[in-house]
Amino acid sequence: MKDRDDIAQALAASGYIADAELATAISLMQRLRRPLLLEGEAGVGKTEVAKALASVHATELIRLQCYEGLDQSSALYEWNYQRQLLAIQAHRGDADSIEDQIFSEKYLLERPLLAAIRRDKPPVLLIDEIDRADDEFEAFLLELLSDFQVSIPELGTIKAVSIPHVVLTSNGTRELSDALRRRCLYHYVDYPDVEREARIIMARIDGASASLSLQIARMVAGIRKEELRKVPGVAETLDWAAALVGLDVRDLHDAPEIVHETLMCLVKTQEDKARVTREVSERILGKVA
């Protein structure tokens, strides 16, 4: 698993068509033991990278979805207070022994970050949309990502059993700290080019022929060039391809009506919909060879 070509092939086998640069990034990730920070527009397949990576390594994917107000107790660990209180009620008596008992592994609830460093086989840890978390959490994460150990006051320090493969994603709704950025390898995920998008469609949608996939990819590339507020991502392309295949379209030129009517898979705001009129969709379709 050292060479980037091997990695690209392994990713392709698991259904993710990577470009050469991403394969390099993943090989570096293993060599340098650094987390990988993926940035890019919504819907370009950032989260999919982590999923594909997990299936390449045949390991577990542990996902931490970030949101505003995410804190240590939902990201790292939490004591099971209910059980602790029950235990106290059950054995009234020697306070010391009860304390030792209730602050033990048995009463510890693992959250994603703790779970990720306690697996025997290194899992893939996906920290999704890190830009949604607060600054404070980001600083805490930075510490965890450099030491890979967690200190729990009642239990002591827990060292990582194995170092997980860490993938962070960001949509750029907030500027991340320089420290975190420096710690990570950086990869900007762009919309795939026509050829790669066609390969993605073929890999993901059963029954999409090569020529249809290429037509769809070209059409989507044309639509992305229009001044839209919400540019369709790869997920939308796949939806649309699935819709067309489901409606038994073999060639886009045969069914301009259906093409226009199914564009709702791609164009998702009122404003954009008003912009992509029938004339516009026919013009773009006309350019698709």
Place this chain on the structure above:
Amino acid sequence: MSCCGTNPSFEEMDEVSRLVSRKLAAFQRTLRDNGFAVGLAEGQDAASLMAAGYAAKPGLLRSAFKHLFSARKSDWEKFDGLFDAFWLGRRVRSRSLAADSAKAANNPSLKSMQDDAQQSGSQSATDQAPSADDAPQGRGGEGRMEGASRAENLSEVDFRKLADPEQVAQAHEAAAQLARIMRTRLTRRDLARRRGYRLDLRRTIHRNISHGGVPISLVKRQRKDKPLRLIVLLDASGSMSMYTSVFLRFIHGVLDEFREAEAFLFHTRLAHVSGAMKEKDAGRALDRLSLLAQGAGGGTKIGESLQTFNRWHAARVIHSRSVVMIVSDGYETGDAALLGREMGRLAKRCRRIVWLNPMMAWEGYAPEARGIKAALPHVDLYAPANTLKSLSALEPYLARL
């Protein structure tokens, strides 16, 4: 290639000749000059990569270094150019090569660096750096001091009287600085407020009835605190052309420094420009914006622009702690009644409307234009903004919100 994951041994490090590591250091300096945040750890990793055989394949090395050294999109985009210029001696943009870096161009291979690599390295580094725009880090201490003291005098000069490019540049710098200061004050207020969370007894007891009243799951109370969001609507019409560039610079600073901010330009129609403004490199952002700002020179339709804003953007960008800042002279060429109506709708939505009018400070100016007359009843703060000083006078007002 050595096995992955192992740290390079000292013998391996020796293989990377002294020259290469010096050249590598020079490359890192080039990157830092261009605004990359490169630390010691990255340097070590880079050296270990070169020792591991990446150095033999420039394409692979470039891709690897790109991931390692870049930290944001703007870095990502300019990295290839910098790398090619430095290691392969290719020219970047239209900048001409200086005499000694041309030498490097003649023997571009990574292995053939017999000559004094450091000297030519650092020379070519500064010579070929493609952007002169993001000067703040790059500029020496002397220049900055000078700028600060002159900015003092500048603060009272009306923007339209700024003549030579140097003064304009300083005004831009000061506007950016100002945006930065405003951000810091505002965030400090947020932090102080965050401390006050207490137990919410009512909800705690209610939730724990099922446990027989033993408080098992506690409910805490914390003031939900949203940072102030600043939404700037800038009039880019012909009558404002004297002021547009300084305000663009100010907006760029605001977007960069505020955690939440959105920017719009309008003349005869409205354009959402936050995306273009997010460009880290100020010069390039301004270039992109000036293109947007050059609308049809046919007057200003403030009312219609506001209508577009209310219709399409307001629901998304305005929340309860939003301030809308309109920068315009209020010369409405469209329907003044429409402007009044739309201002009313906007006022219902947001917390405050600040209207900055650069003309207000002109002698003998009175808000006679129909547009401004219709709009004023809905405006919370109507202030002049023709000098840096008047801009900074806004900060305490915003901080109170």
